[in-house]
Amino acid sequence: MDVKAAEQRVQELHDTLNKYSYEYYVIDRPTVPDSEYDRLLKELSTIESEYPQLQTPDSPTQRVGGAVLDAFQKVRHDVPMLSLGNAFDEADLHDFDRRVSQSIGDAAYSYVCELKIDGLAVALKYEDGLFVQGATRGDGTTGEDITANLKTIHSIPLRLKKPYTIEVRGEAFMPKQSFIALNCIRDERGEEPFANPRNAAAGSLRQLDPRIAAQRNLDIYLYSIGNPEAIDAESHSEGLDLLDSLGFKTNKERQVCKTIEDVIDYVKRQSEKRMDLPYEIDGIVVKVNSLSQQDELGFTAKSPRWAIAYKFPAEEVVTKLTGIMLSVGRTGVVTPTGVLQPVHIAGTTVGRASLHNEDLIREKDIRIGDMVVVKKAGDIIPEVVSVLLDRRTGEEEEFHMPAECPECSSELVRLEEEVALRCINPQCPAQIREGMNHFVARNAMNIDGLGEKVIALLYRENLIKDVADLYTLEKEALIQLERMGEKSADNLLAAIELSKQNSLERLLFGLGIRHVGAKAAKTLAMEFGTIDRLKEASEEDLTAIHEIGSKMADAIVLYFEQPEVAELIEKLKTAGVNMTYDGPMRVQVAEGDSPFAGKTVVLTGKLEQLTRNEAKERIEALGGNVAGSVSKKTDLVIAGAEAGSKLEKAEKFGVDVWNEQQLMDELMK
Template identity: 65%
Template structure:
């Protein structure tokens, strides 16, 4: 392809991928399968490698910088990022309303918005292009975190219009991402984040953008940094609509209120419903809607007089630590848990609170029998805030972590750089049981009916000792278990049998390899195609795969170097467990159709379908799409006006189809 055609295609791909990304990350309404997006992104990457001068700052490939930041530069905000005053109850709120109406009159409207519990940021755009992002800092001077902000896919790198403006927003970590991150850190013996806000702030301050990118951060834009009237906007609500049209993600749960009673009703509604949100909020922001009245009311030295934040009260309750139990996870990490007198916190009954590790117990001096104050960190995870020392009777018992595993009596070790104690015995029954539970879980092999209690019974009865034994189970054996009836046994056997045909990424995640999560398992499965091909992969081959780092690569190599693991894989193969990536979780037998297992290139214009539609169907049938023709290409599909790829395919004697042949094969 010559440079002119390459530039045209790069511009086309940039626009297509921006639109797809906006639909997925901002509107939460995906318009194409992941496989289509990934195929187009790979094509763009290949073109940018061939023509480095066509790598534009707003390209989707530039979301993650390859080079860690050596130091953080300071940024002076053109307009200070002021904090908000706080109100803590209805009486305070009505006083705020009186002051506002005294200064601006009774025609005032309020916009009520959810107060996202995250990190405030400023984003600067010139001619529609994102050029700089910074933290709030002290309100006047923040830190330049542009590289990390570019990794957040809800932040547009290019706007719909060529406008120059600054916007303010709140970066946050969704609850699901927070739970996943802390689970991973716990398995790795790393210190856990206390709440999603701390996790988001810590992620944005990482010197390596790749780490920030792995944290799945999100953002809501809540306002324009400058004067809204510059953009012919008369009020705040209208400005948020304008920002949404430019491509920004705004929170649609806002409400315009004309009376303080409506504001109170909004607060009551979200005080009750906030636990249902997929992200954390710690209050409600109330702003005067009309810009004219905002100007009339003005500012104090620290905050605007036309806005305030209603803060939810932190619910902390008193209870007693009755015992401290230990559990062993599937990676061997030993976690202490406080057993509490049952108490209601934030709408649920709490009886247990994780103490995370030995260092935390010593730091807070938590003893069995202590009166403690607990709360839910981020309204999710019960945690011990502090000990009520002056209520001690003298009979409280200090707790010391054991030196031996509570499940297998093996010596516990603390690996250098980790805070957790770990059992390193691969035959530890607690680790085996946790590994079996993980293998059968919904996000792994999804064996419905094979939950914790059933796994424990099967292991105790020595019916399963490793995951391959699951596929030897028979209905008659299951009927011998407690509370296992005929229908339940039949359903479980059927679920086990159905799991044999899962795509490779489900199995790979189910194996429980350290540092290999769901996304990593899918990326690896797409790359290698079969588990057999992955067994002998070198570290160099692994780190060459996009998004696979040194830590994951080392873990994979170490795992598959183990002869016991290789024997396990062989037992799974003999049990007819699918070891092949089938895409979209559809089982594809090699040679079952004209696309399965083949490396395919699409080029030119299609008339009977879009290239995106064709790509999705080919991927679903097991084809592996590529953006360039090489000796490894099995098939080229050429539409109208096919160019250099067609010429190269002919030169390399690659099989070539036209669109009619493609449609014919897809319809078989």
């Protein structure tokens, strides 16, 4: 076979194998036996071995697992993968519906209900129809590149049926039968079995050797489009239909519901069917169907206002409360935690449970030695919900919170309007350690290798007393520590060095200023640009910012007034930590000073001079709000090349339309 004939045969095999794979893995209607698929795949592999230049990234042979990776690369999501707010009962669903109704007004709206698959959230990127990258959700902003592992999932198309440039999101999971088979193999090998399919799926996709993932028989359901502006769809349900047409696998159990009562009926039906499904689900996701209404509803700092996850009632078990331990958080709050006789619940073994605060312990009359009912709130956090009073023996002990901090022995106080007891000693070791844990977390300074145990060890060995000391650590001291070899020390120091380059908002969030979350930190960084300018800001300066209230402003001013904070900032500066915001500054603009101030702007079509993300950031820096779809409330549409239905809709509504050059002319002023 010459090269030309081989090239033609390779394309024929691509088409045939992709067709058979789609029939088998996506629509579950195979037309040939497995032996025929295997025969053709072997033929393709043979040709590619003879003509390596014919092997392409979308070849069916690339699903079997490639070379072992040294490490996963970080991937920053173009659009954050936010988590969803939770609903635990019908009242929560009605509250959600009421909020939607109040925001939308008199307009009609509907919902799409989908099964909440219990797996690992991933984002898949396609360029001109070719699968180029797959990443984990991570912290929502930054994930890990697991492209090689995701290629082993046969229901993920390596090339779409149409040449779309699109990002799609879904849930990779392990079917129940695959999970059972995997644990049987692990049991035979004397290995510890996985606790549940979710852990098994996550563990499989985070293997550095893709061949391991290829053996695990994973699957996926796609549930959304990360860049809805890339498609011509008016609703979420239309978007899912488009995914079907491109060759993706979506869950056909979804349903459009006209009212919240229809949603509740759907929840009840699926709850009854839950155990019969071939995969695990832990709830139902409810989304407003209209994309323009989704834009209108917008987002909080953590989640969209147009969607909610109904979580199935948690499994409840009975066990013994053997003790109560106390922990001190970074803000000084002392929290009691119940120590349990280990018990299996919702797929995991639980040995501790939340008791929240002393008032709750008194209210429920929880005593050490009680038999208690434990559940996982939202299938995540174990919680003591009640006591079995009829099982008491008389030997149970009442619990009383101490008057002194269990860590530093300082007096505990209860601040006005607070339930919790708090240690107000700023030198409390527990607060310092927890503050460090917060500082190095993924959505703060993101220092890999600095887990709680390592920080506790560094603190115990007097190598660090505050977060600035992290930047003075030396290899010679680190390698003397238990379980810290040369390579681990080198990796840790490299991660610490890399964190110096972080933009200001990460530092501000990492410092743990009271009431300042990740979103507020970004707002402050955009507004002031440098930490020195922020330090000089008055309460009036801060409250003049729309997102900053008086309570937060007061906390920021008080924080920077502390002499020890000024000393800490100087130590961080000396260490070379960046104190400047790296993104576009948000300028103070009033309507009339900028054509974007207070306006809702939609980007559509292909931009040549800026990426869509760059254009979004520049417009928002000038006071605009960039939305994903056109509605009657849209003020301006920027139309690039090949603009589609959004441009047509803008013209229908009489919305102003600019071309890319008009946008650039305005941005360059």
